[in-house]
Amino acid sequence: xxxxxxxxxxxxxxxxxxxxxxxxxIRYRRILLKLSGEALLGDRAYGVDPAFCSFIxxxxxxxxxxxxxxxxxxxxxxxxxxxxxxxKGMDRATGDYIGMLATVMNALxxxxxxxxAGVQTRVMSAIGMNEVAEPYIRRRAVRHLEKGRVVILAxxxxxxxxxxxxAAALRAVEIGAEVILKATKVxxxxxxxxxxxxxxxxxxxxxxxxxxxxxxxxxDATAVSLCMENDLPIVVFDLNRPDNITRVARGxxxxxxxxxxxxxxxxx
Numbered sequence: 001x002x003x004x005x006x007x008x009x010x011x012x013x014x015x016x017x018x019x020x021x022x023x024x025x026i027r028y029r030r031i032l033l034k035l036s037g038e039a040l041l042g043d044r045a046y047g048v049d050p051a052f053c054s055f056i057x058x059x060x061x062x063x064x065x066x067x068x069x070x071x072x073x074x075x076x077x078x079x080x081x082x083x084x085x086x087x088k089g090m091d092r093a094t095g096d097y098i099g100m101l102a103t104v105m106n107a108l109x110x111x112x113x114x115x116x117a118g119v120q121t122r123v124m125s126a127i128g129m130n131e132v133a134e135p136y137i138r139r140r141a142v143r144h145l146e147k148g149r150v151v152i153l154a155x156x157x158x159x160x161x162x163x164x165x166x167a168a169a170l171r172a173v174e175i176g177a178e179v180i181l182k183a184t185k186v187x188x189x190x191x192x193x194x195x196x197x198x199x200x201x202x203x204x205x206x207x208x209x210x211x212x213x214x215x216x217x218x219x220d221a222t223a224v225s226l227c228m229e230n231d232l233p234i235v236v237f238d239l240n241r242p243d244n245i246t247r248v249a250r251g252x253x254x255x256x257x258x259x260x261x262x263x264x265x266x267x268x
Contacts, residue, residue: 026068026251028068029067029178030070030178031179031248032070032171032172032180032181033183035075037075037079037103038075039239040074040078041078048105053109053113057114059243060072060245063249064148070145073152074107075103075164077102079105079106081095083096092161093161096161103156104123107123107133108133119150121150121152122151123152124140124153126154126167127155136158138175163223165182165219166226168182169227173226173230177232178232181237182218182234182235184236185239187241188256189211189258203256206261207258208258219234231259233259234257235257235258236258
C-alpha cells in the first residue's frame with residue numbers, strides 16, 4: 001500500500017550531531033510536541049484560528065530546519081471535551097470517542113498550516129479513517145520521521161478513558177522520542193495558578209514524584225507515570241514565545257523540566 005501524499009517529495013534527513021550548521025548544539029534529535037486543543041483557539045472562543053495554526057507551523061518549520069525530527073499530539077478541547085460532556089450526563093466512552101474525532105479535525109487543520117509553511121506532514125490516526133488519515137502504525141510513523149516528515153498523531157490512544165496527555169506519553173515512548181514538549185499558556189509549572197495568584201512561584205525543575213505527590217495539574221498522572229517508568233523528560237513551556245521550541249531543542253533552559261531529578265525550589 002502506498003503512503004498518502006504527493007507524488008513527488010523531497011526527502012529530508014536529520015543532520016548529524018556533528019553537522020556544523022547548528023554548531024553541534026542540538027540536544028534533542030527527536031521530540032514529541034503536545035498541543036492542547038485550546039492552543040489552536042488563538043483569540044477565538046471556539047474552533048480553530050488559522051492565524052495561530054500558522055504561528056505554530058512556522059515554529060515547527062524552524063525546528064525541522066535544524067534537522068530535528070518531530071511528532072505532534074494534539075488535543076480536541078477547543079471543539080469537544082468528553083469528560084465535560086460526561087459530567088452533564090453523556091456516556092463517558094461516547095464522549096471520549098467524539099473527543100477523539102475532534103482531535104482528527106485539529107490534526108488536519110494543523111497539517112494544512114504546516115504544509116503551507118513548507119513542512120512535509122503526515123496525519124496518523126488511532127481510529128481508522130483512511131480517506132483523511134493514515135492508520136497509526138509505529139514502524140511507519142518512525143519511517144516518516146526518518147524521512148524528515150512531521151507526524152501528527154491523532155485520535156488519542158484510540159481508547160476511551162485515556163487523555164491526549166497519556167497518548168502523548170505513549171506515542172513518545174513508542175517512536176523513541178527523547179523529550180516531550182508540553183505547550184501551555186504560561187512559562188512553566190507554578191506552585192499555584194499564576195493567572196489567579198500573582199505571587200505564584202515558578203519551578204525550574206521537578207521530579208516525576210513531585211508532580212504526582214503534589215498533584216500538579218500539568219499532565220495527568222497516567223502520563224507522568226509512563227514517562228517516569230521510561231525515564232522520558234518533560235519540558236513545560238510557553239507556546240506563545242515564537243522561539244521556545246527551538247530553544248528547547250538546543251538544550252536551553254526554558255520553562256520547567258520534569259525528570260528523574262531531585263525537586264528544585266521555585267524560581268524567584
